[in-house]
Amino acid sequence: MSAAALALQEPQPHVQPHVLVGPYGPPAQPAASADMAVADIPQVVELLRGAPQAAYCEWEDETLLAAHLAHSADLCRVVRLPSGRVVAALIAGSFGVRGSISHAVVDPGHRRMGLARVMAVDTLAAFRRRGVNRIFLAVLDGNEAATALWTGVGFRPALGERTFECDL
Numbered sequence: 081m082s083a084a085a086l087a088l089q090e091p092q093p094h095v096q097p098h099v100l101v102g103p104y105g106p107p108a109q110p111a112a113s114a115d116m117a118v119a120d121i122p123q124v125v126e127l128l129r130g131a132p133q134a135a136y137c138e139w140e141d142e143t144l145l146a147a148h149l150a151h152s153a154d155l156c157r158v159v160r161l162p163s164g165r166v167v168a169a170l171i172a173g174s175f176g177v178r179g180s181i182s183h184a185v186v187d188p189g190h191r192r193m194g195l196a197r198v199m200a201v202d203t204l205a206a207f208r209r210r211g212v213n214r215i216f217l218a219v220l221d222g223n224e225a226a227t228a229l230w231t232g233v234g235f236r237p238a239l240g241e242r243t244f245e246c247d248l
Contacts, residue, residue: 113199116156116169121145123166124158124185131185133223137247148173154206155179157199159190170199172207172215179207181217184226191225200233218243 116124121142128136149156152173159168168186172179181203186195207215217235219226 111159111193111195111198113157113159113168113170113195113202115153116149116158116171117153118146118149120158120160120166120169121149124169124171127166127169127185127187128183130188133220133226134183134185135218135220136183139247145171154209155203157202159186159195159199168195168199170196170203172203174207174210174212177211177213179210179212179215181215184229196229197233200229204233 124145125136125140125142128134128140148171155172155174157168157170157172158166160166167190168184170181170184172181174180181200184196184199204215215235216238217230219230
């Protein structure tokens with residue numbers, strides 16, 4: 081059974097989880113991402129809260145994310161188990177010809193199976209359909225898994241730039 085197929089099975093308490101050691105190729109079906117739905121938001125927030133590397137801010141609550149999905153559901157992706165449980169999520173948006181990816185997170189029990197890559201590739205395709213020409217994202221220092229993911233789908237460090245942010 082492929083790693084992607086294993087990723088989408090419900091965990092069995094008596095079965096050792098499958099661990100895939102990279103490098104690995106693109107996941108086979110049924111690992112597919114879907115547009116994020118409003119009904120997914122509570123599970124997405126739970127995933128983000130449990131992942132310090134996602135740099136989730138508490139003001140990114142269910143109301144804010146639901147409003148965001150009203151215009152960006154095609155850019156925001158999830159991977160669901162057959163039961164409907166969300167095990168991976170990516171949040172992105174665009175303004176004109178520029179886009180940004182703010183979060184990508186995978187449940188710890190489903191990592192290293194290519195799920196983040198599936199979401200990233202699908203989100204980049206959605207950006208292209210919108211005519212977006214440049215996409216920005218930030219990776220926390222030391223997050224080698226995220227660095228490998230994003231460079232693997234075409235991102236490069238913006239040399240000579242610093243990122244600034246301000247919570248209002």
